[in-house]
Amino acid sequence: MNEGEIMQRTTVHETWSSRTVFLLAAIGSAVGLGNIQRFPQMVGENGGGAFVLIYLICVFVIGVPLLMAELMIGRRGRQSAITTMRLVAVEEGHSPRWTYLGWLGVLIAFFVLTFYSVIAGWGLDYMVKSLVGQFAGLDAARSNALFNGLLADPLRLAFWHAVFIGLSVFVVARGVHKGLEAAVNILMPMLFIILLGLVGYAMVKGDFMAGVNFLFAPDFSKITGKVIMLAVGQSFFTLTLGAGAMMTYGAYLPQNVSIPRAVSIIALSDTAVALLAGLALFPIVFAFGLDPNSGSGLAFVTLPVAFGQMTGGTIVGALFFMLLVIAALTSIIATLEPLVAWGEEHRGFKRSTTAIVAGIIAWVLGTGTVFSFNIWKGFYPLGWVPVLRAKPSLA
Ligand code: PFF
Numbered sequence: 001m002n003e004g005e006i007m008q009r010t011t012v013h014e015t016w017s018s019r020t021v022f023l024l025a026a027i028g029s030a031v032g033l034g035n036i037q038r039f040p041q042m043v044g045e046n047g048g049g050a051f052v053l054i055y056l057i058c059v060f061v062i063g064v065p066l067l068m069a070e071l072m073i074g075r076r077g078r079q080s081a082i083t084t085m086r087l088v089a090v091e092e093g094h095s096p097r098w099t100y101l102g103w104l105g106v107l108i109a110f111f112v113l114t115f116y117s118v119i120a121g122w123g124l125d126y127m128v129k130s131l132v133g134q135f136a137g138l139d140a141a142r143s144n145a146l147f148n149g150l151l152a153d154p155l156r157l158a159f160w161h162a163v164f165i166g167l168s169v170f171v172v173a174r175g176v177h178k179g180l181e182a183a184v185n186i187l188m189p190m191l192f193i194i195l196l197g198l199v200g201y202a203m204v205k206g207d208f209m210a211g212v213n214f215l216f217a218p219d220f221s222k223i224t225g226k227v228i229m230l231a232v233g234q235s236f237f238t239l240t241l242g243a244g245a246m247m248t249y250g251a252y253l254p255q256n257v258s259i260p261r262a263v264s265i266i267a268l269s270d271t272a273v274a275l276l277a278g279l280a281l282f283p284i285v286f287a288f289g290l291d292p293n294s295g296s297g298l299a300f301v302t303l304p305v306a307f308g309q310m311t312g313g314t315i316v317g318a319l320f321f322m323l324l325v326i327a328a329l330t331s332i333i334a335t336l337e338p339l340v341a342w343g344e345e346h347r348g349f350k351r352s353t354t355a356i357v358a359g360i361i362a363w364v365l366g367t368g369t370v371f372s373f374n375i376w377k378g379f380y381p382l383g384w385v386p387v388l389r390a391k392p393s394l395a
Contacts, residue, residue: 011078011079011251012344012345013078013079013176013251013252013341013344014175014176014177014252015176015252015253015254016176016181016252016253016254017177017181019254019257019262021181021184021185022249022252022253022257022262023262023265023266024184024185024188025180025181025184025249025330025334026246026249026262026266027188027265027266027269027270028184028187028188028191028330028331028333028334029240029245029246029249029330029331029333029334030238030239030240030266030269030270030331031191031238031269031270031273031327031330031331032116032238032327032328032330032331032332033116033119033120033324033327033328033331034234034237034238034274034331035238035270035273035274035277035327036273036277036299036323036324036327037119037296037298037299037324038234038237039055039234039238039274039277039278040215040274040277040278040281040282040298041295041296041298042230042234043055043215043278044214044215044278044282044292044293044298045293045295046222046223046227046230046231047218047219047220047221047222047223047227048213048214048215048216048217048218048219049215049216049217049218049219050218050219050220050222050223051222051223051227051231052215052216052218052275053218054223054227054228054231055231055234055235056271057231058231058232058234058235059235059238059239059267059270059271060267062232062235062236063235063236063238063239063241063267064263064264064267066236066239066241066242067239067241067246067263067266067267068259068260068263070241070246070247070250071246071247071249071250071253071259071262071263072250072259073085073088073247073250074246074247074248074249074250074251074253075250075251075253075255075259076088077247077251078251079251079341079345080102080106080244080248080251080338080341080342080344080345081102081105081106081244081247081248081251081338081341081342082099082102082103082106082244082342083099083102083342083345084102084247084251085098085099085100085101085102086098086099086102102244102247105242105243105244105245105247105338106243106244106338106339106342108242108243108244109243109244109245109334109335109336109338109339110335110336110338110339110358110362111365112243112335113165113168113332113335113336113362113366114362114365114366114368114369115366115369116328116331116332116335117161117164117165117168117328117332117362117366118157118160118161118366118369118370119328120164120324120325120328120329120332121157121159121160121161121163121164122150122157122160122300123321123322123324123325123328124160124163124164124321124325125150125156125160126300126304126317126321127318127321127322127325129146129304130304130307130313130314130317130318130320130321131314131318133314134146135304135305135307135308135313135314135317136308136313136314137308137309138304138305138308139305140290140301140302140305143301143302143304143305143308144297144301146304147297147300147301147304151373151374152373152374153374154367154370154371154373154374154375157370157373157374158363158367158370161363161366161367161369161370162363164328164329164332165332165359165362165363165366166359167329167332168329168332168333168335168336168359169336169355169356169358169359171183171329171333172333172336172337172340172351172355173340173351173352173355173356175351176252179333180333180337183329183330183333184330187326187329187330188330190326191273191323191326191327191330194319194322194323194326195273195276195277195280195323196276197319198280198316198319198320198323199276199279199280201280201284201316202279202280202281202282202283202284203283205284205287205310205311206282206283206284206286206287207283207286207287208279208283210282210283210286210287211278211279211281211282211283211284211285211286212279212283214282214286214292215275215278215279215282238270238274239266239267239270240331240334243334243335243338244338245334245335245337245338246334247338248334248337248338248341249334249337251341273327280320281298281299281303284303284306284310285298285302285303285306287306288305288306288309288310290302290305290306299320299324303317303320304317307320336355336358336359336362339354339358340354340355340358342354343358
């Protein structure tokens, strides 16, 4: 098959309406809990500016070329990652078994969906908690109790998990134009406005310089092999690499979009959001004399104490959790799309049917994550694998 024939390959899929909307969708899939919750916490714990430097090297030296490759292979195949990997390999005279790599990516995305929506569900719960004034007058102990109370409640967790999966099924079932594009056109501008608003608030009301110092003062003594591996891992997670998602988004890409330029914009925006999230969080943490090294409890235990004490904390808190929820939703869409794209290529699999069935299976599997915080707490079915023996950190 020559280049012309490849470009004319018929596809059942829709194409992005514009370069901008593709960029919004790709940035939306990259920006998620990994940026708002995980990145600031990792920076704080692992050497501040020194970690940021290593992370940037990983993003631009390893992540960017891989993201370009995923998008290029996706655009060339113009099918789901599963079919694309087979087609492109065969066209190049290689084994059709490359399709298994496509499957692996799609399954990884699907498993991310199962636990990611549970954590995103906490964000919805906390958004409501903030609005109804439950943070008022919280101290550290009561904030801890509030969070533990949520984790101990499987029904509540399962409910929010269902709401989140329901939202993503709704968006994905409507298709690329009416679903994905409509969602990112509304959600991404909201995300940027809320984020900038929170950074502005942190500048005025927080201890901004303490936050900047904490994030950027380099402490190279903390850099170990393990920390470098964490930075590599974070760069993969945050750019949504290896999950078939970017390959699928690449399949919907018109030929006239420059992939290297698009990838630079995606990587820079993703990094900017991660850094801005840190600049929104830490100045507030410092202004209230709280502990910035509270790990995964930073967003759900430490910050509510600050929201409970600050002027306008009800709104600022609700906006922060809304930011988390929006970021998570635009990523979750990208975890479901690869499987739905594959379904679309099979006659009889309607887009909405695949989305609903996949959503139900993801919800059921996700109850494993839900129960791991309460009724199955302390039960480690894979505990015999050395690296999985330790208690996993959240999101
Ligand atoms: N990029 C997302 C984040 O940083 O939160 C995580 C992610 C989304 C990973 C979708 C994989 C995926 F398919």
